Amino acid sequence: MQQIALQHEQLFIGVDGGGTKCKARLESRSGALLAEAVTGPANPATDFTLAVDSILQACEQVLQQAGYPITALACCHVVMGLAGVNVPRIHSQMQNWSHPFASLTVTTDLHIACLGAHAGREGAILITGTGTAAFSIVDKKQSYFSAQGFPLGDRSSGAWFGWQAVCATLDSLDGLTNETELTNTICRALGVRSNTDLISCCLSYKATDYAQLAPLVLRFQQLGDPLALDITKRGMDYIQALFLRLLKTGAGRVAMLGGLAPFLADLLPEELKQHLSPVLGPPEVGAVTLARQLFTEKSA
Amino acid sequence: MQQIALQHEQLFIGVDGGGTKCKARLESRSGALLAEAVTGPANPATDFTLAVDSILQACEQVLQQAGYPITALACCHVVMGLAGVNVPRIHSQMQNWSHPFASLTVTTDLHIACLGAHAGREGAILITGTGTAAFSIVDKKQSYFSAQGFPLGDRSSGAWFGWQAVCATLDSLDGLTNETELTNTICRALGVRSNTDLISCCLSYKATDYAQLAPLVLRFQQLGDPLALDITKRGMDYIQALFLRLLKTGAGRVAMLGGLAPFLADLLPEELKQHLSPVLGPPEVGAVTLARQLFTEKSA
Numbered sequence: 001m002q003q004i005a006l007q008h009e010q011l012f013i014g015v016d017g018g019g020t021k022c023k024a025r026l027e028s029r030s031g032a033l034l035a036e037a038v039t040g041p042a043n044p045a046t047d048f049t050l051a052v053d054s055i056l057q058a059c060e061q062v063l064q065q066a067g068y069p070i071t072a073l074a075c076c077h078v079v080m081g082l083a084g085v086n087v088p089r090i091h092s093q094m095q096n097w098s099h100p101f102a103s104l105t106v107t108t109d110l111h112i113a114c115l116g117a118h119a120g121r122e123g124a125i126l127i128t129g130t131g132t133a134a135f136s137i138v139d140k141k142q143s144y145f146s147a148q149g150f151p152l153g154d155r156s157s158g159a160w161f162g163w164q165a166v167c168a169t170l171d172s173l174d175g176l177t178n179e180t181e182l183t184n185t186i187c188r189a190l191g192v193r194s195n196t197d198l199i200s201c202c203l204s205y206k207a208t209d210y211a212q213l214a215p216l217v218l219r220f221q222q223l224g225d226p227l228a229l230d231i232t233k234r235g236m237d238y239i240q241a242l243f244l245r246l247l248k249t250g251a252g253r254v255a256m257l258g259g260l261a262p263f264l265a266d267l268l269p270e271e272l273k274q275h276l277s278p279v280l281g282p283p284e285v286g287a288v289t290l291a292r293q294l295f296t297e298k299s300a
Numbered sequence: 301m302q303q304i305a306l307q308h309e310q311l312f313i314g315v316d317g318g319g320t321k322c323k324a325r326l327e328s329r330s331g332a333l334l335a336e337a338v339t340g341p342a343n344p345a346t347d348f349t350l351a352v353d354s355i356l357q358a359c360e361q362v363l364q365q366a367g368y369p370i371t372a373l374a375c376c377h378v379v380m381g382l383a384g385v386n387v388p389r390i391h392s393q394m395q396n397w398s399h400p401f402a403s404l405t406v407t408t409d410l411h412i413a414c415l416g417a418h419a420g421r422e423g424a425i426l427i428t429g430t431g432t433a434a435f436s437i438v439d440k441k442q443s444y445f446s447a448q449g450f451p452l453g454d455r456s457s458g459a460w461f462g463w464q465a466v467c468a469t470l471d472s473l474d475g476l477t478n479e480t481e482l483t484n485t486i487c488r489a490l491g492v493r494s495n496t497d498l499i500s501c502c503l504s505y506k507a508t509d510y511a512q513l514a515p516l517v518l519r520f521q522q523l524g525d526p527l528a529l530d531i532t533k534r535g536m537d538y539i540q541a542l543f544l545r546l547l548k549t550g551a552g553r554v555a556m557l558g559g560l561a562p563f564l565a566d567l568l569p570e571e572l573k574q575h576l577s578p579v580l581g582p583p584e585v586g587a588v589t590l591a592r593q594l595f596t597e598k599s600a
Contacts, residue, residue, distance in 0.1 A: 086496065087500075144495070144496075145474045145475075145476075145495075146474065148470055148495075148499050149499065149503075151451040152463075152466070152467070152470075152499065152502055153467060153470055153499075163452075166452070167452070167453060170448055170452075170453055171541075174445045174446065174542075174545065175445075175545055175548070176445075176541045176542065176545055177541075195444070195445075195448075196386065196444075199448050199449065199452065199453075200387075202452055203449075238476075241471075241476040241477075242474075242476065245474065245475055245476055248475070
């Protein structure tokens with residue numbers, strides 16, 4: 001039945017590709033969910049060939065799951081939101097890929113995350129996971145903030161919170177500040193007793209290692225630990241500045257995403273909390289919604 | 301003549317070994333300068349064999365310059381202050397080297413720099429070059445502070461000042477803060493116009509790259525640039541905390557060393573300035589002075 005319908009049927013795929021996995025979502029023209037699939041890494045800035053493989057596999061899987069032949073790729077209008085395509089060269093390389101689809105639009109992971117969070121409508125997102133990033137889309141104009149990478153930037157990210165906790169612990173081990181429950185807990189958690197131990201321990205630390213210590217800071221700030229309160233205050237100063245910047249672009253609604261988001265959203269002042277919007281859907285929903293929107297605009 | 305005297309003569313060599321070069325200074329028992337030499341890299345934590353080669357070459361060169369045969373190494377009492385020997389494993393490896401000297405004492409680069417700065421007497425040093433480090437020796441007890449390496453620590457170092465200037469520039473390019481003469485100058489100096497440009501530019505930056513921007517911050521804080529003033533204030537808070545910590549060890553005198561030292565010393569409050577001590581000599585003088593002191597103690 002479906003194979004007979006193929007000639008005139010339009011299908012829509014949203015792809016969310018990142019450094020660890022690639023998600024695809026197949027929808028009909030009316031927006032009915034037909035299938036979802038998850039495959040391997042798809043960051044074209046890290047490995048272009050691997051990214052293309054993961055994307056194709058994910059698209060083939062959703063078609064197969066929904067009962068279509070692989071040739072139906074030629075009926076698919078695809079929007080992909082990918083990490084790494086904020087670099088213009090990578091964006092061109094991806095957009096110029098001789099793909100098997102009916103149409104392909106390449107955009108950033110932040111763009112589709114924002115569309116997903118606001119169910120396809122315009123707005124803004126503020127992400128605080130391992131890293132920090134902010135994005136808004138207003139009157140089709142995209143604006144990007146933060147996302148400078150750790151340790152250059154990414155203030156108030158999980159990595160930043162954990163790193164600041166290590167710095168505060170080093171100062172207490174140096175006798176520059178008093179030890180607190182936070183610094184004692186960091187020492188116990190990492191099995192270190194001295195400044196030299198802690199430096200050696202952190203020599204090979206990456207953003208994800210520091211991010212694992214972030215929950216400790218948030219827990220101890222709730223208990224009134226002075227160093228945890230100081231770190232959290234400095235983090236929140238940055239989050240508030242980013243939040244205000246997003247509102248200044250004209251985005252009335254800001255959705256906060258990422259592991260730290262629930263904790264940091266709680267600490268916002270009331271006048272900002274009123275602009276908070278719940279996260280309505282995941283990035284791949286944002287991508288497939290955009291695919292349908294673009295097709296409708298072109299057909300109109 | 302000197303060869304005849306060799307059997308009973310005691311010679312003293314001070315070695316200052318670091319990542320780029322190795323300096324040796326030969327003195328007589330009375331403290332007369334006989335010769336000085338500079339050879340290649342001598343950081344045993346980076347390359348043990350190369351370090352040993354550079355040290356031996358430097359010691360042989362000073363003997364030759366002073367007219368002694370190479371066999372006179374057996375009459376030399378040597379103190380080496382080396383980068384990297386703060387790691388216990390590296391210290392043991394170096395101290396257990398089957399050297400050709402009459403005696404060998406291995407200590408840290410900070411220890412001999414402190415002895416050099418205070419002409420062989422006890423005291424403290426606070427170094428702000430590319431990195432930040434502090435050290436004191438009081439009643440023969442050595443204390444080490446800071447020196448955590450960039451970007452983990454090294455606050456108020458040249459690398460930290462430059463890095464903070466880049467962070468401030470990123471915030472101004474994000475529209476989170478107003479641009480200032482400092483941020484405009486950073487953009488011009490690095491040839492960047494956007495946030496993305498600046499992030500790309502700094503992706504491969506090392507401590508020494510950031511340190512090259514430090515003089516800009518110090519120049520603009522003198523001109524009242526608000527961002528440069530904020531960076532300098534935060535840097536000086538740390539320097540003052542380190543300075544007070546050094547005084548707390550019982551060190552009455554603190555010598556400030558490194559490229560930023562003259563600028564930061566000027567910004568200290570008067571009650572700390574009165575504890576400042578001029579830098580009386582270089583590290584290799586500290587090393588050779590310690591070599592003579594240790595020999596005198598052992599002979600007494």
